[in-house]
Amino acid sequence: MSSRTIGNHRFSMQSCRIYGKQLTNECYEKQEQMKEKCVSGGCQCGALRYKVVGPLGSTDLCHCRMCQKAFGSFGAVLTRVPFANFKWTRGKPATFQSSAHVARGFCASCGTPMFMFEDGDDFIDLATGTLDDPGIVKSLSHQIGIESKVIWFEQLHSLPHQTTAETRNPGDLPRLASFQHPDHDTAHWPPAKT
Ligand SMILES: [Zn+2]
Numbered sequence: 001m002s003s004r005t006i007g008n009h010r011f012s013m014q015s016c017r018i019y020g021k022q023l024t025n026e027c028y029e030k031q032e033q034m035k036e037k038c039v040s041g042g043c044q045c046g047a048l049r050y051k052v053v054g055p056l057g058s059t060d061l062c063h064c065r066m067c068q069k070a071f072g073s074f075g076a077v078l079t080r081v082p083f084a085n086f087k088w089t090r091g092k093p094a095t096f097q098s099s100a101h102v103a104r105g106f107c108a109s110c111g112t113p114m115f116m117f118e119d120g121d122d123f124i125d126l127a128t129g130t131l132d133d134p135g136i137v138k139s140l141s142h143q144i145g146i147e148s149k150v151i152w153f154e155q156l157h158s159l160p161h162q163t164t165a166e167t168r169n170p171g172d173l174p175r176l177a178s179f180q181h182p183d184h185d186t187a188h189w190p191p192a193k194t
């Protein structure tokens with residue numbers, strides 16, 4: 001497997017693809033020092049990309065009315081990350097000040113909710129679904145804001161389970177081809193037209 005040398009360490013191209021070409025030497029060096037991996041993520045359109053060095057913190061489900069509105073959903077699943085370990089690697093988010101001390105970040109191009117940040121906190125609450133691999137979060141810690149929980153939330157586990165292919169005609173699927181940014185860092189996006 002080919003490799004790339006950064007500092008005095010050689011990274012396999014597999015590592016470079018996972019950790020991304022946008023990452024700085026500092027990230028790799030810090031990763032090497034901490035013996036920990038970088039985690040990447042971004043918005044749906046690819047205008048925003050980020051990385052996290054080191055382990056993710058706890059993940060909670062917030063049912064509060066503001067998370068419902070900000071995510072257009074039953075609530076928000078948010079993963080806590082030390083702010084010092086977080087960096088935007090492409091673009092800057094737009095923000096909405098949802099209360100005196102809380103800002104919510106989103107992509108101004110595609111609208112993806114990205115994070116919640118409270119003044120003075122040492123951490124940022126990332127929208128878990130924006131991780132390139134949300135499955136690295138193995139479990140949730142708490143449900144909070146339950147005074148606003150929608151009544152149908154408790155029905156979710158008992159609903160019929162269907163794949164996309166089961167709910168769409170085969171002829172529909174080509175029309176539904178994804179324009180979404182892939183779940184890894186890219187040097188350029190969107191790709192140049194050939
Ligand atoms: Zn976007």
Ligand SMILES: [Zn+2]
Pocket residue numbers: 062063064065066067068076145
């Ligand atoms: Zn909330």
